[in-house]
Amino acid sequence: MDVSRPRCSLWRKLVLVANLLACGILQTSGQISIVSFIGIEGYRSYLYLESILEDVQEYSWHRGVTDSEGNMIVSYKPPSNSWQSGPMFSGRENVTSKGHLRIRESMLNDTGNYTVRVDVSNGTYRATSWLEIREKESNPGISTNTTSVVEYMDPVAAFCHTNATNITWYVDGIPVFSNDLMTISPDGKTLIIHKVSRYNKILQCALENILEFPQRSEQIFLTVAYGPDSVWLSSDPMTFNGILYAELGSKVEMKCSSSSFPRPKYHWIHNGSLLGVSEANITLPSLTWEQMGRYRCIVENPVAQLTIYREAQIRTRPGKCPLFPGSVPIVRRDFYISGPLVVFLIVMTVLGGVYLCGILVYMMISRFSTRRNRGI
Incomplete structure (x- = not known):
C-alpha cells in the first residue's frame, strides 16, 4: 500500500463534519489505517480508523509517533464500555464506539502526529497519521450600493469583502449563480441584480471552505417598493x-x-x-x-x-325608478273594452264596410248610364 498518498473518497466526504476541509496523510500498520483531515480552529476534528477489526479489546490514542504510556491521550475498551484518560488528555478528546478520535473545539497546537494502538484477541495493530489545524478565517464583510429600490426598475450591486476566492452568494437564503437576472463577477466578490423583485430582499455572501458550515457575512435587507398589482x-x-x-x-x-x-x-x-x-x-x-x-x-x-x-x-333595481327632485308623479290609466262592446264594434265595422261598397257600386252604375244616354 502507498502510505504517502491521501485517501479521500466521495462517499466519506458526505459524512464528514463541517470543519473538515481536505484529506491528510495516513500511515498503516497491519490491517488498520487512519484517515485524517485538515481541521479548522474552533471546530470539531476527527481521525478516522479504516479496516476496523473485529473482537477489539481496546482502542488507545497517543500524541506523537509512538504508543508510549506518557503520550497517551485516551483509551476505550468496547467490551466494558469504559474509557481512561492519559497524560496528553486535554478534556476535549473522546473515542467513539468505532475507535475514531474526536477532538472538540480544535486548537492550533492540536497539529501534529497521532498514533492509535488497537488490541484484539489475536494481537496488536498500530497506525500513525498527521493532523493539521488551520487558523479560522474571519467572516467576510458585505455592502451594497443602495438598500432602497423599486421593483423591476432599479438594479443593486453587492460586494463581499474578503481575500478568499471560494465565495458563494445567497439571495433570500438560497445560493445563486450568474443567470439572466443577476451576474456574479469572475472573482466572485460582486453580485449585481439587474432588476430587483420583491423576492430579492436578503443578500448574503459566504466562504464555502468549511463543509456544511460556511462562514457567512451579515445579512443585508433591501427595501423593495412594489405595486399596486391590482x-x-x-x-x-x-x-x-x-x-x-x-x-x-x-x-x-x-x-x-x-x-x-x-x-x-x-x-x-x-x-x-x-x-x-x-x-x-x-x-x-x-x-x-x-x-x-x-x-x-x-x-x-x-x-x-x-x-x-x-x-x-x-x-336602483329595475322597475323602481327614483323620482327627480320636483318631478310630478306619472299616473298610468289602463283602457279596458268589455266583450259585448267588442262584438258591437265588429258588427258596425262590417256594416259600414258594406254600406260604403254599395255607395261605390251605385256611383259607378249611375256614371256609366249617363255616358250611354249622351251617346244616343
Missing part, C-alpha cells in the same frame, strides 16, 4: 359586474384593497368629480339621488410611480 373593490350591498343595486335611503359601503409597498394612497371620484376621501373605504349612510352614479377608486404608489383604479356604479 385593486379589489368590495361593497355592501354586493357589486355584480360593476353594478351596485341599492335603494334610496339605504346604507352603502365600498372598500378598496390592493397589494402594495409602501402603503398606497387612495382617491375617490364620483361622476368625474374628486371627493375629499383619502381612505380605502367610503360609506354613504343614507343614499340620496345625488349620490348615485359611477364611483372610481384610485390606488397610487408614489414611490413605485404606479397608479391603478377600479370602478363601480350605484343604481
Whole structure:
C-alpha cells in the first residue's frame, strides 16, 4: 500500500463534519489505517480508523509517533464500555464506539502526529497519521450600493469583502449563480441584480471552505417598493359586474384593497368629480339621488410611480325608478273594452264596410248610364 498518498473518497466526504476541509496523510500498520483531515480552529476534528477489526479489546490514542504510556491521550475498551484518560488528555478528546478520535473545539497546537494502538484477541495493530489545524478565517464583510429600490426598475450591486476566492452568494437564503437576472463577477466578490423583485430582499455572501458550515457575512435587507398589482373593490350591498343595486335611503359601503409597498394612497371620484376621501373605504349612510352614479377608486404608489383604479356604479333595481327632485308623479290609466262592446264594434265595422261598397257600386252604375244616354 502507498502510505504517502491521501485517501479521500466521495462517499466519506458526505459524512464528514463541517470543519473538515481536505484529506491528510495516513500511515498503516497491519490491517488498520487512519484517515485524517485538515481541521479548522474552533471546530470539531476527527481521525478516522479504516479496516476496523473485529473482537477489539481496546482502542488507545497517543500524541506523537509512538504508543508510549506518557503520550497517551485516551483509551476505550468496547467490551466494558469504559474509557481512561492519559497524560496528553486535554478534556476535549473522546473515542467513539468505532475507535475514531474526536477532538472538540480544535486548537492550533492540536497539529501534529497521532498514533492509535488497537488490541484484539489475536494481537496488536498500530497506525500513525498527521493532523493539521488551520487558523479560522474571519467572516467576510458585505455592502451594497443602495438598500432602497423599486421593483423591476432599479438594479443593486453587492460586494463581499474578503481575500478568499471560494465565495458563494445567497439571495433570500438560497445560493445563486450568474443567470439572466443577476451576474456574479469572475472573482466572485460582486453580485449585481439587474432588476430587483420583491423576492430579492436578503443578500448574503459566504466562504464555502468549511463543509456544511460556511462562514457567512451579515445579512443585508433591501427595501423593495412594489405595486399596486391590482385593486379589489368590495361593497355592501354586493357589486355584480360593476353594478351596485341599492335603494334610496339605504346604507352603502365600498372598500378598496390592493397589494402594495409602501402603503398606497387612495382617491375617490364620483361622476368625474374628486371627493375629499383619502381612505380605502367610503360609506354613504343614507343614499340620496345625488349620490348615485359611477364611483372610481384610485390606488397610487408614489414611490413605485404606479397608479391603478377600479370602478363601480350605484343604481336602483329595475322597475323602481327614483323620482327627480320636483318631478310630478306619472299616473298610468289602463283602457279596458268589455266583450259585448267588442262584438258591437265588429258588427258596425262590417256594416259600414258594406254600406260604403254599395255607395261605390251605385256611383259607378249611375256614371256609366249617363255616358250611354249622351251617346244616343
